[in-house]
Amino acid sequence: MSVEVLDGATIRDFVEDVQAFNGLVDGRFVTLDVDHDGLLSYSEMMKELMSLRVLETHFGFDVVETSPDEIALIYHSLFLQFDHDRSGYVDKEEFRAETKKMMLAMANGLGVLARSDGLGGRQSP
Numbered sequence: 001m002s003v004e005v006l007d008g009a010t011i012r013d014f015v016e017d018v019q020a021f022n023g024l025v026d027g028r029f030v031t032l033d034v035d036h037d038g039l040l041s042y043s044e045m046m047k048e049l050m051s052l053r054v055l056e057t058h059f060g061f062d063v064v065e066t067s068p069d070e071i072a073l074i075y076h077s078l079f080l081q082f083d084h085d086r087s088g089y090v091d092k093e094e095f096r097a098e099t100k101k102m103m104l105a106m107a108n109g110l111g112v113l114a115r116s117d118g119l120g121g122r123q124s125p
C-alpha cells in the first residue's frame, strides 16, 4: 500500500471497510510475525514502528534533531500503545485496533493540516 497517495477521506473510507482493512492488517501482522507464534514481540514490532516514524517525517514532524535515546523512548511508548494488556506482546486484535486508531488519527491529522496551513501536501525529505 502506498500511503503517499491517500488523503484523509480515502483513509477513513478504507478503515470503515472492515473486510478490506482486516485483510490488509492481518497480512501485515503475518509479515511482522517472523517466528509465527501469533504474537508480535517488541523486536518484531520495530519494523512497523520504524515505518510509522517514516510516515511522521513525511507529514512534517522533525526527527532530524531527535537523539537515538529519544527515538528509543518513542518506539517503546508506541509499542505500549499497541500492547493494551501489557503482556509484552501485541496480538492480532490489539494490532487491528491500534492500527485503525492510528490511521484514523492520521486521516484526521491530514484534515487539520490541510485546513490550518493551506498546504496539505507532504514535505520532501
Ligand SMILES: [Ca+2]
Binding pocket: 033, 034, 035, 036, 037, 038, 039, 040, 041, 044
Ligand atoms: Ca512473534
